[in-house]
Amino acid sequence: MHNFEFVKPSSVADAVSALAGEGAQALGGGQTLLPTMKQRLAAPEKLVSLSGLAEMTGVSSAGGVMTIGGATTHASVAADAGAYPGLAGLAAHIGDPAVRNRGTIGGSLANNDPSACYPAAALGSGATIVTNTREIAADDFFQGLFSTALDEGEIITAVKFPIPQASNYQKFVQPASRFALVGVFVARYADGVRVAVTGASEEGVHRWSAAEAALSANFSAAALDGLSVAADGMIADLHGTAAYRAHLVKVMTGRAVAAAS
Amino acid sequence: MTRVAMTVNGKAVTGEVEGRTLLSSFLREDLHLTGTHVGCDTSQCGACVVHVNGQAVKACTMFAAEAEGADVTTIEGMANADGSLGTIQQAFQDFHGLQCGFCTPGMVMSAAALLKENPTPTEAEVRAYLEGNICRCTGYHNIVKAILAASGQSVPAVAAE
Ligand SMILES: Cc1cc2nc3c(=O)[nH]c(=O)nc-3n(C[C@H](O)[C@H](O)[C@H](O)COP(=O)(O)OP(=O)(O)OC[C@H]3O[C@@H](n4cnc5c(N)ncnc54)[C@H](O)[C@@H]3O)c2cc1C
Ligand code: FES
Numbered sequence: 482m483h484n485f486e487f488v489k490p491s492s493v494a495d496a497v498s499a500l501a502g503e504g505a506q507a508l509g510g511g512q513t514l515l516p517t518m519k520q521r522l523a524a525p526e527k528l529v530s531l532s533g534l535a536e537m538t539g540v541s542s543a544g545g546v547m548t549i550g551g552a553t554t555h556a557s558v559a560a561d562a563g564a565y566p567g568l569a570g571l572a573a574h575i576g577d578p579a580v581r582n583r584g585t586i587g588g589s590l591a592n593n594d595p596s597a598c599y600p601a602a603a604l605g606s607g608a609t610i611v612t613n614t615r616e617i618a619a620d621d622f623f624q625g626l627f628s629t630a631l632d633e634g635e636i637i638t639a640v641k642f643p644i645p646q647a648s649n650y651q652k653f654v655q656p657a658s659r660f661a662l663v664g665v666f667v668a669r670y671a672d673g674v675r676v677a678v679t680g681a682s683e684e685g686v687h688r689w690s691a692a693e694a695a696l697s698a699n700f701s702a703a704a705l706d707g708l709s710v711a712a713d714g715m716i717a718d719l720h721g722t723a724a725y726r727a728h729l730v731k732v733m734t735g736r737a738v739a740a741a742s
Numbered sequence: 743m744t745r746v747a748m749t750v751n752g753k754a755v756t757g758e759v760e761g762r763t764l765l766s767s768f769l770r771e772d773l774h775l776t777g778t779h780v781g782c783d784t785s786q787c788g789a790c791v792v793h794v795n796g797q798a799v800k801a802c803t804m805f806a807a808e809a810e811g812a813d814v815t816t817i818e819g820m821a822n823a824d825g826s827l828g829t830i831q832q833a834f835q836d837f838h839g840l841q842c843g844f845c846t847p848g849m850v851m852s853a854a855a856l857l858k859e860n861p862t863p864t865e866a867e868v869r870a871y872l873e874g875n876i877c878r879c880t881g882y883h884n885i886v887k888a889i890l891a892a893s894g895q896s897v898p899a900v901a902a903e
């Protein structure tokens with residue numbers, strides 16, 4: 482790994498100014514960035530640690546909205562997001578316990594790995610990504626593989642999730658990485674159902690609008706019977722063909738609906 | 743270089759580290775605590791698991807500078823004060839929970855974190871908690887038995903022996 486300057490600011494404002502220079506990058510839990518730096522696929526000149534920023538840590542709920550600080554670990558969300566069981570359950574199954582003790586929601590959303598879990602929850606909840614400068618709707622935030630609406634040096638300070646009436650995340654685990662081979666997040670709101678799919682598409686996380694319409698009319702797995710998912714644009718690799726992933730999208734959606742609570 | 747200070751196995755330690763120095767390197771190369779093993783260096787095997795402020799973390803996937811001020815426990819801190827094996831370590835010996843022993847430090851540290859969160863886990867909970875700890879030798883059954891025994895539960899006949 483190339484060397485870099487390590488900076489540990491004590492406020493979001495200090496973190497933002499430390500990130501202003503060329504070659505500076507935010508460090509969340511490091512559970513993606515460290516392996517990437519070891520492979521020299523990333524070589525920042527300066528890392529600005531966001532861990533320990535109290536302003537960006539913790540889970541709270543008010544008025545039907547759950548707000549999670551951008552530096553909150555997966556383990557804390559699993560433990561403290563009980564008011565939104567679908568989300569707590571998703572966080573509890575990311576990676577393994579040691580990964581969950583370091584990895585953060587902000588890091589996961591900023592990274593936007595096409596097989597990551599949190600992007601499905603954010604998109605499937607119609608969440609709002611709060612940064613140091615603005616608020617971004619999840620529908621506008623994810624822009625394809627590893628790409629988001631974030632500007633250079635912009636940090637995710639919090640994520641606001643409208644709490645649904647019922648929700649569930651079903652992850653078909655890729656047996657080697659334990660990421661999602663296909664993962665589907667289903668959330669039922671008073672004004673309709675949202676369905677977000679991760680792991681499947683070459684475009685990254687996306688909504689399955691035909692399923693949303695069918696489930697908004699009839700929230701049962703049977704409502705999906707007449708639907709099919711095209712294999713076009715699905716990821717194909719040694720773990721599964723495009724047709725297999727397309728098939729899994731429907732199966733996992735049905736399971737999520739059946740399990741939603 | 744940055745100066746770091748932390749508590750490791752109850753003792754105050756300091757050191758000079760680069761930004762890129764991993765906690766695993768600091769423990770092994772600067773403090774000579776070589777019980778923390780580095781099996782993969784790609785964040786996947788769990789041989790390097792230590793506790794930072796009571797939580798299990800992969801020491802190969804955390805910068806030493808991030809542990810500034812922290813309370814760190816490594817496998818060297820798991821023995822009893824008189825040097826005899828701690829409860830979990832003794833159970834690994836009693837139930838043949840190791841063969842080559844390479845994964846064992848991480849297994850013991852993960853087991854200790856589990857038993858702190860959940861003092862009487864089920865077999866399924868033990869297996870789920872060890873998701874990030876890979877063993878090339880034992881086939882896991884005896885590791886699971888050792889952890890159940892260390893939790894004070896009677897060890898059931900674990901499947902597929
Ligand atoms: C063995 C293993 C298994 C895993 N399994 C899963 C899994 O099943 N599902 C899953 O979803 N993920 C999984 N992950 C990834 C894990 O969830 C990461 O923690 C997460 O993707 C990145 O979060 P982080 O806080 O560690 O970010 P980092 O690694 O620190 O950073 C990742 C990127 O985000 C940027 N960043 C970090 N924080 C912020 C912020 N607040 N604002 C803006 N940018 C920021 C960084 O600059 C970097 O570009 C796994 C990782 C490992 C090592
Ligand atoms: S050496 Fe740290 S996970 Fe393998």
Ligand code: FES
Nearest residue numbers: 841843877878879
């Ligand atoms: S005992 Fe050899 S790797 Fe586990």
